[in-house]
Amino acid sequence: MAKASRAAEAAGQAAALARGSEPGPAAPVWQYAPAPESRDVVSVEPEYGLFVAGAFRPAADGRTFATVNPATEEPLAQVAAAGPADVDAAVAAARSAYEQVWGPMPGSERAKYLYRVARQLQERSREFAVLESLDNGKPIKESRDVDIPLAAAHFFYYAGWADKLEYAGFGPGPRPLGVAGQVIPWNFPLLMAAWKLAPALAAGNTCVLKPAETTPLTALLLAEVCQQAGLPPGVVNVVTGAGDTGAALVSHPGVNKVAFTGSTEVGKEIAAAVAGTGKKLTLELGGKAANIVFDDAPIEQAVEGIVNGIFFNQGHVCCAGSRLLVQESVADTVVERLRQRLTTLRLGDPLDKNTDIGAINSSQQLARISELTQAGEAEGAERWSPPCQLPDRGYWFPPTVFTGVSQSHRIAREEIFGPVLSVLTFRTPDEAVTKANNTPYGLSAGIWTDKGSRILWLAQKLRAGVVWANTYNRFDPASPFGGYKESGYGREGGRHGLAAYLDV
């Protein structure tokens, strides 16, 4: 019996190979020759300063920190660490630019600057993509095809709003707020900078941006673009540093608006710090999204969506589909196909155009992923990773799938922010809804089914700000993004994203 089935399997494999169609069981892993993008397209300076009042300069106390390439652990550059005096200077520059130049400027003129920035991002996209992959560790195909084009699109989209605010539906004469203090994460460094700066500037605010400590370089290159685009000094300021720099910025009395993207833990600290000040606050925080697969879903498409949902950007995605909820009747099939698919993913050099899985952004994040996956095993879930050679140097974690996960497990409750998928099962649509919503988070969710009425029903029931049906991890500047519950408040993108930067 076993022998016969093996023979049938071999025959099926041969047939699949002959057809060159969908891989059958145990699909062959094709060997690819290295196809590295050239690192030389971007010049990485040995040292970077803060961008304050239109010029680059060292920190007042001369402190610096190193940013490293997480794929090799090699230092890329020394970057100025902004202290309270630097934050003061940046806020003062932003205030002066707001009052004297940017605030009084007609929206149609602001728009031209933003269009110029968008164009320069497009023109220098290859440089940005390589720099992003060097500093962040993400595969070049993602920085090239997702991060940089979307960042440019964001500036382009909001440029068009700058002279149409009267018609944005917030009542007559909406006013900017003043100086925006913006703190962004390391997972999409340039894209998050664009999400923050573009709507703020379009609405007439000026900005002090604090990039993440481990990924400051593309924000500083963007500052250079702002400089070259002739943006008036002080309209955009970039202060690099760690958490203390961000804390100094959000609690600075000269800041009128605080926007933060990052962990729910830090988001709560910021909300408490801003309490009672009257500063307008928007938060885009963590998630633990359910990606729900029904038995009538097209399985191959669903598997692609599951892979994209959790392994895109090494799972360093707040809206990652980190909880797979699969209907019991197809659970075994889905998990088996998923494992087959994962054996074909290529992990390695982020600058190689064939790479699917890049490096984990930092040793701290790697430690957190390792700790949570160990907890997953200790609590009784079954761990699986494809055979996978990890590079000797750098921070790496293999794609990992946990089955036999229960809702009480830490890996089903806590945001791992890494390439780790927890598989849970359900029987009825109601059970899927209950399990999907059983989390303090509410950022995103996925639905895979062929039944339209079920999609619409579920989309209504899920307490999440973004619902992807038969797709996952799609982003667009015209599409509002943001969370319910402890995933934050306010939206980024679309008309709704303007509200965060107007006195409405």
Added chain:
Amino acid sequence: MRKTYKLYIGGAFPRSESGRSYPVHASDGTLLAYAAQGSRKDARDAVVAARKAFGSWSGATAYNRGQILYRVAEMLEGRAAQFAAEVSATEGTADAEAEVAAAIDRWVWYAGWSDKVAQVAGAANPVAGPYFNFSVPEPAGVVAIIAPAESSLLGLVSVIAPVIVTGNTAVVVASERQPLPAVSLAEVLATSDLPAGVVNVLTGRPAELAPVLAGHMDVNAIDLTGIDPAGRQALEQLAAGNIKRVFYRNEPWATMPGPQRLLSFLEIKTVWHPAGT
């Protein structure tokens, strides 16, 4: 016969579980009644009732919610004389009839938003790809409201109606010194087809009740309008514990509001689906 003023929780009118009550005086200092002095436990019970009611109220059609709120306005109208007497006694207002009329108008104005807000606050989004993409407003969930200390009826309806019309459920802390119109409003709500738990009314000390609600992990948003500016910071810090949406705005209640208050207790949900053959 003198009326007993009780709490309104989950569609019932209990006394405070603490057994406490406190005297309510007219503007001229005469004793009007004793009101229940709600406890922290009463506040938690009210949150449970509001959560229980959230699924069906938020899932009701906008048309249905609108109809029920119009019905509330009808019942308010029917008891206009009683409200005018209470407002007059507690606030010392010369023209209490006008304030009651304004409160009814305000309620009707918000009722009409039920089936319009999605068209005003929602969107079809032109994304750069083959996707159908739309955004719709949804209620934030359970909303705690510290009602204005003054304007015991007009101010009260001006903070409750915008919260519940979109499908939120509410726990309301009435004005401490002027709670009687709030209890009478609860009686109107109880007889207006509004499902139990959609609005829960607590009377008592905001200083005691607001921290419980601000720190409660199953409350999604809080309106601090009735809190003095000096008291906001501590409550906002408590609200940060589960990322509550925080709103406050002391408006001139007699002026017609815009939709900002109503829009502040909404989430925007965006749904994507591929378009293809």
